[in-house]
Amino acid sequence: MTPLLKVDHLSKEFVVERTVFGRPVKTVRAVDDVSLEIGKGETLALVGESGCGKSTLGRLIMRLVDPSSGTITLTGQDITSLSDRSLKPVRRRVQLIFQDPFASLNPRMTVGQMVAEPLMLHDIVPAAKRTERVKELLQAVGLSAQHINRYPHEFSGGQRQRIVIARALAAEPELIVCDEPVSALDVSIRSQVLNLLADLQKQFGFSYLFISHDLSVVRHIADRVAVMYLGRIVEIGATEDVFGDPRHPYTRALIASIPVPNPGWRETTRPLEGDLPSPINPPSGCHFHTRCPYAQPICTTERPALVSSQGHHPAACHFQNELPAADDLMPVEAVDPRLSRLFGAFQALSTKEPAA
Amino acid sequence: MSVSAEDHISRGESQLAQFAKRLVRHKGAVVGLCFIVLVVLAAVFAPLITPFDPAAQDYTAIRQSPNAIHWFGTDELGRDMFSRIIYGARASLLVGAVSIAIAIAIGVPLGLAAGYVGGWVDMGISRVADAMLAIPFLILAISLAAFLGPSLTNSMIAIGVTAAPLFVRLTRGQVINVKSEDYVEAARSLGNSHARVAFRHILPNVLPALIVQMTLTIATAIISEASLSFLGLGQQPPAASWGSILNTAQRSLTTAPWIAAWPGMMIFLTVLSFNLLGDGLRDAFDPRSR
Amino acid sequence: MIRMIGKRLSEVIPTLLILSVIIFVLQRLLPGDPALALAGEDADRELIEQIRQQYGLNQPLPVQYFKWSGGILYGDLGQSMRMNRPVLDLILARLPVTLQLAVFSMIIALAVGITAGIIAAVRKQSAWDYGANLVALAGISVPNFWLGIMMILVFSVMLNWLPASGYVSPLIDPLRSLQSLLMPSIVLGTAIAGVIMRHTRSAMLQALESDYVRTARAKGLAEWVVVVRHAMRNALTPVITLGALEFGNLLGGAVLTEQIFNIPGFGKLIVDAVYNRDYAVVQGVVLVTALIYVLMSLLADIGYMLANPRLRN
Numbered sequence: 001m002t003p004l005l006k007v008d009h010l011s012k013e014f015v016v017e018r019t020v021f022g023r024p025v026k027t028v029r030a031v032d033d034v035s036l037e038i039g040k041g042e043t044l045a046l047v048g049e050s051g052c053g054k055s056t057l058g059r060l061i062m063r064l065v066d067p068s069s070g071t072i073t074l075t076g077q078d079i080t081s082l083s084d085r086s087l088k089p090v091r092r093r094v095q096l097i098f099q100d101p102f103a104s105l106n107p108r109m110t111v112g113q114m115v116a117e118p119l120m121l122h123d124i125v126p127a128a129k130r131t132e133r134v135k136e137l138l139q140a141v142g143l144s145a146q147h148i149n150r151y152p153h154e155f156s157g158g159q160r161q162r163i164v165i166a167r168a169l170a171a172e173p174e175l176i177v178c179d180e181p182v183s184a185l186d187v188s189i190r191s192q193v194l195n196l197l198a199d200l201q202k203q204f205g206f207s208y209l210f211i212s213h214d215l216s217v218v219r220h221i222a223d224r225v226a227v228m229y230l231g232r233i234v235e236i237g238a239t240e241d242v243f244g245d246p247r248h249p250y251t252r253a254l255i256a257s258i259p260v261p262n263p264g265w266r267e268t269t270r271p272l273e274g275d276l277p278s279p280i281n282p283p284s285g286c287h288f289h290t291r292c293p294y295a296q297p298i299c300t301t302e303r304p305a306l307v308s309s310q311g312h313h314p315a316a317c318h319f320q321n322e323l324p325a326a327d328d329l330m331p332v333e334a335v336d337p338r339l340s341r342l343f344g345a346f347q348a349l350s351t352k353e354p355a356a
Numbered sequence: 357m358s359v360s361a362e363d364h365i366s367r368g369e370s371q372l373a374q375f376a377k378r379l380v381r382h383k384g385a386v387v388g389l390c391f392i393v394l395v396v397l398a399a400v401f402a403p404l405i406t407p408f409d410p411a412a413q414d415y416t417a418i419r420q421s422p423n424a425i426h427w428f429g430t431d432e433l434g435r436d437m438f439s440r441i442i443y444g445a446r447a448s449l450l451v452g453a454v455s456i457a458i459a460i461a462i463g464v465p466l467g468l469a470a471g472y473v474g475g476w477v478d479m480g481i482s483r484v485a486d487a488m489l490a491i492p493f494l495i496l497a498i499s500l501a502a503f504l505g506p507s508l509t510n511s512m513i514a515i516g517v518t519a520a521p522l523f524v525r526l527t528r529g530q531v532i533n534v535k536s537e538d539y540v541e542a543a544r545s546l547g548n549s550h551a552r553v554a555f556r557h558i559l560p561n562v563l564p565a566l567i568v569q570m571t572l573t574i575a576t577a578i579i580s581e582a583s584l585s586f587l588g589l590g591q592q593p594p595a596a597s598w599g600s601i602l603n604t605a606q607r608s609l610t611t612a613p614w615i616a617a618w619p620g621m622m623i624f625l626t627v628l629s630f631n632l633l634g635d636g637l638r639d640a641f642d643p644r645s646r
Numbered sequence: 647m648i649r650m651i652g653k654r655l656s657e658v659i660p661t662l663l664i665l666s667v668i669i670f671v672l673q674r675l676l677p678g679d680p681a682l683a684l685a686g687e688d689a690d691r692e693l694i695e696q697i698r699q700q701y702g703l704n705q706p707l708p709v710q711y712f713k714w715s716g717g718i719l720y721g722d723l724g725q726s727m728r729m730n731r732p733v734l735d736l737i738l739a740r741l742p743v744t745l746q747l748a749v750f751s752m753i754i755a756l757a758v759g760i761t762a763g764i765i766a767a768v769r770k771q772s773a774w775d776y777g778a779n780l781v782a783l784a785g786i787s788v789p790n791f792w793l794g795i796m797m798i799l800v801f802s803v804m805l806n807w808l809p810a811s812g813y814v815s816p817l818i819d820p821l822r823s824l825q826s827l828l829m830p831s832i833v834l835g836t837a838i839a840g841v842i843m844r845h846t847r848s849a850m851l852q853a854l855e856s857d858y859v860r861t862a863r864a865k866g867l868a869e870w871v872v873v874v875r876h877a878m879r880n881a882l883t884p885v886i887t888l889g890a891l892e893f894g895n896l897l898g899g900a901v902l903t904e905q906i907f908n909i910p911g912f913g914k915l916i917v918d919a920v921y922n923r924d925y926a927v928v929q930g931v932v933l934v935t936a937l938i939y940v941l942m943s944l945l946a947d948i949g950y951m952l953a954n955p956r957l958r959n
Binding site: 384483484486487488490491492493494495496498499502503575579582583586587589602605606609610613616617619620623624627628631632635 | 660661662664665668669780783784786787788789791792793795796798799803894895897898899901902905906916917920923928931932935936939940943
Binding site: 059062064084087088091092094095096098099100103104105106107108109117118121122164167171 | 550
């Protein structure tokens with residue numbers, strides 16, 4: 001079976017500085033030889049520190065940024081170099097949810113106009129029935145049909161993100177790229193929106209590429225996880241495998257830095273030391289060797305391939321089989337019973353957020 | 357349906373009402389707007405208001421100071437100054453409106469293209485605009501008007517072309533600001549064409565700044581028209597414009613100073629009104645600016 | 647720092663090139679035959695043809711352009727057809743007069759504008775503030791040639807305090823030179839003073855609301871020390887930059903001011919050239935004013951960089 005989305009050896013270089021005559025002087029490899037797949041109805045999370053290239057990867061997949069090399073395939077169709085015109089039907093199938101719901105809504109358009117736009121652009125619903133459809137969509141994301149003629153500035157952050165989701169839903173997409181969809185929201189609103197996203201996936205069966213730096217959120221929502229560091233994927237696998245048996249020291253460090261409200265939890269791995277190196281001048285060999293507690297001479301010279309070893313999920317570490325056991329890294333099941341109850345309560349509420 | 361329609365109206369009004377409220381709080385802007393409306397009405401209904409034919413000469417009433425018959429006095433040919441001032445308003449306002457229309461028709465699309473497309477298109481358009489802006493406004497307008505030939509129409513073209521780069525630069529800057537907003541990327545990702553993104557999503561967000569600039573540039577255009585006509589490059593006699601009246605008035609400054617006083621006063625008050633209105637609009641569009 | 651100046655300079659060159667093309671093309675493509683204008687309306691064909699030959703007007707436009715722009719590089723702005731003298735000579739003879747007028751006007755504008763702007767900002771929303779704002783806006787709105795006429799009417803005709811027109815070189819009689827330029831400088835400086843006042847006010851308001859001024863106040867410094875030493879120092883840099891940029895506008899305004907007061911600067915030169923269809927002179931004046939503007943904005947940018955430590959690297 002062909003996957004919904006297939007990304008092969010995708011790279012993107014940005015020019016940081018040019019000479020007076022326009023010749024590039026410095027470039028940044030924001031995305032460096034990335035390959036991955038997303039199946040139908042699946043949620044793949046892309047995690048990493050800010051600046052690791054995960055948002056750029058999202059924009060490459062959206063074809064908002066043109067890749068330097070590599071291919072992007074959507075259900076077998078190569079969309080890497082489609083023209084603007086032939087890209088239009090693809091745009092309908094892939095939608096984007098942004099981090100900042102205050103910036104991603106046009107302040108001079110009403111909610112109705114914005115949600116109706118994909119319906120009009122892709123001729124999904126005839127003009128006469130569009131208002132009806134927009135109202136259905138607003139209700140589907142937990143807003144009131146009466147909000148249709150309001151402007152974005154009249155809404156709270158959580159409500160705005162629901163508008164963004166409704167707009168994405170209107171296109172009836174197969175894949176939704178969520179770029180940090182909850183990190184700009186109040187903590188109290190986050191799980192409502194996350195649960196809404198999960199419910200909608202159950203209902204409509206689309207896939208998510210879920211970009212986030214927040215591992216506790218990822219753990220909650222993803223089927224599979226890909227970990228990025230300075231433009232490269234360093235580990236990829238099923239969520240329970242990556243969290244339960246992390247094979248890359250970077251993944252371990254990330255997991256260790258998740259704040260967990262469990263006093264019984266023991267700290268076995270030290271959190272990350274040092275700053276993220278400059279992507280303009282990344283370290284040689286394995287990009288992570290400057291911060292890796294297990295680094296050996298080979299790590300400074302040779303780039304490790306992303307391979308599975310001994311039947312485990314793929315990781316890009318020369319010593320993935322020699323790392324100390326990670327059983328104690330994190331408790332396998334969540335966490336605090338009170339928190340689970342809270343999530344449950346939000347889940348029940350999530351399709352109905354009270355109107356402002 | 358009915359609920360949302362009513363909701364829409366009340367909400368839509370409240371946004372407009374908020375804007376109007378902020379504008380009204382700006383007393384200068386209100387005064388300016390009232391004066392502009394007054395002058396526009398006078399210019400439109402000039403034949404109904406004016407007691408005399410503005411070109412009719414009366415050798416029995418030369419250089420009369422303001423009196424009951426000739427409210428603003430008469431000029432060196434015995435023409436009624438009040439009538440000439442009202443008809444002069446037509447020329448001045450017409451030049452203001454038409455030259456701004458020309459400037460916007462040239463400047464806004466080019467600025468939009470430069471800001472939205474970027475790269476070489478931007479380089480080309482911006483360099484030309486920069487080069488034109490390096491020439492002092494009046495000097496460029498004078499040379500253009502001179503080489504097109506002296507007439508009111510040509511002075512409109514000259515002023516319009518001279519003002520166009522102002523709109524290129526403003527539109528370009530605003531578009532570059534707006535372009536980096538997420539909602540523009542969102543519009544692209546939804547499948548909007550570039551043209552639709554530029555006109556439907558970006559332009560409306562640039563509009564407030566354009567309206568303010570337009571109001572202020574009308575003021576510049578009216579002064580420029582008066583300057584050109586004063587130099588004999590605009591309105592040609594016997595037709596009146598405020599600038600051309602000033603031109604002839606200079607000769608009888610010592611004997612009949614009122615001939616020079618009225619048109620200058622009218623230019624001053626009209627330009628002041630547009631500037632006041634422009635200031636008020638800027639504050640009303642952006643409440644944080646003050 | 648030096649690289650930034652270099653970069654800025656490299657931006658100036660294409661602007662100047664395009665400027666020269668614009669100036670050339672606009673005036674050659676627009677209607678009006680200079681040869682005809684020079685020879686007179688009813689001159690015979692031979693004379694017109696001869697003039698065309700003499701001034702190279704019969705050559706293709708690109709050739710004319712390269713000859714003209716090539717000449718500029720050697721300081722040759724062409725020949726005035728009417729006055730039979732090199733354009734550069736005419737401009738250089740008039741330039742000092744206009745520059746003197748412009749510098750006087752700028753001094754007046756800066757002095758009045760900055761003072762009024764600071765007072766308005768310090769006494770925010772007082773009668774002083776509103777009054778200064780209104781006067782500034784009036785100054786921007788008043789057509790300067792009319793202001794000139796009215797001032798002549800009051801101070802020369804009615805009060806007989808100052809000469810109505812004319813110009814005396816400071817080398818001949820400094821006092822009379824000053825007298826002859828007083829009214830024109832006020833007239834020309836009025837609008838710029840208004841612009842400068844408004845910018846000073848908003849820059850000062852911003853500075854006075856900033857954290858470093860609040861800190862200075864919290865330290866217990868006297869209010870005038872806060873205003874002068876802390877707020878003004880930061881607020882006035884952009885204002886001085888603005889003054890440099892407005893210098894170009896002064897040259898534009900000088901055209902009418904010189905016309906009213908009958909001052910033999912190059913504003914008068916361009917008006918006379920326009921009447922005579924003396925292309926080369928018009929081109930020359932436009933080019934020189936633009937050059938001055940470009941130069942001033944370059945100086946303004948460099949000055950701004952020097953004054954702003956954050957921009958130095």
